[in-house]
Amino acid sequence: MIYDARPCELGEGPLWHPMRQELFWFDILNRTLHSKATSWPFDVYVSAAGWISRDELLVASETGLFRFDLTTATRTPVADAGTSVTRSNDGRTDRQGGFWFGTMGKKAEKGAGAIWRWYRGELRSLFKDVSIPNSICFAPDGTAAHFSDTVQGKVMKVALDSAGWPRGEPEVWLDLARAGLNPDGAVIDAEGRFWNAQWGAGRVACYGADGSFVQAVETPGATQSSCPAFGGTDLSTLFVTTALEHMDTEARARHPASGQVFAFANVTKGLPEPQVIL
Template structure:
């Protein structure tokens, strides 16, 4: 496996939610706790910062222009040029202890995003699906820390991570309706590897999983549950990853520094940076929100 390089030398407290805008050839990602969305252009190295009034967990391009963001209390349409922020999907019974975390669009342009508790309540959270018409549906209950999502290339399987379970779940996925059923365990992550966080998939159907506390992004085979390869990183808190670049064969990796002691930060000073590695395989595209 190739060695990763530092792509963006920042110190995000909790870098997360990356997406690749293929039309603009830019990378978006968030710093949840600093309430920021970042846009990075690999072509010229420019980095733009957008401040939000609340936590923001994930960001995706929107088909009609601008971005869709999973913020603290719901999903919003955001226009980076004007700074306009408008709600497009808010939970019916909001719980102020919950915030939205990781999210991603399925191949039909529905935005899936889940929540997590600000006070670490187990089983208090949900996985939602925001449809193109703005309807927000609860798809899973009893979630603790909703994280990675991706879909098989043929669109028949959805993979999902609720981090404390230390597993990757697979669901049968109905492309037309966006329904999920038949949950089963595809991968079990040993404690020694760190906890599964964000995730993406390559065109060979293998999962690339960010390992929180594991110093790595690892490539796993969901058909066998086996670990195939590992990208070792010089930081412990690896949060998520997305494929991008002109050939979509570069893996962009977000990391964090939250909770690290002064000694740990001295030992791992690049914590919070964004890394890039040549993956040697083409990855899934970032789907746009169609609403």
């Protein structure tokens, strides 16, 4: 059940690389990219990635986007985003090959962040006045995107055009605030169901395409589940990052698996993460 026991202060951004058959994830607050075999430290906050090729990732950081070579550990700037008081958070590649990522205040200042998209050489700020951007994921056919502002507790849905840009205004798709739940990272499975890590609830909850609750997978010993991803040879393993952030000594003792990465086999079939088109 525990895939990797190295504790992350703020685990985020799990990515199953289909060409390498390997999981990558981030510890945002410790400025580190991890894989099972190794770790890469950075001098800036890093939080999410998409895959460009077998050996290159597009990484979201506090200063924007950069290409990262896994074999040489070199990075190449791609685009600037955000401000000096913001960092990146959740991110994922859409079905058209565009990379979405969120920015937020380093102290979670209200409305300091935004949700961005990079596609074929163009970076756009899509939605502004976001406090904690999360739940970025996409319908299997690429016609819609989800995202959330965790502090509002609402998961949004917006239609996309054929190139993957938003079409029309986002609408509330799932209101989790009524249940006191905090939507964090999310991913869509092969059946179009929405899998959402719920910060503070110690679980990843699955909802049907109509927003109805289906099931939940708990992360025992870790209440702060942060982001899910499907991986493994047949994409039937659910990986989940968790966090230690804001936990005092007593809380960490009560929840000893906090910050570790979980793996749940044979949960359901996921979808391969699309290649980023630069």
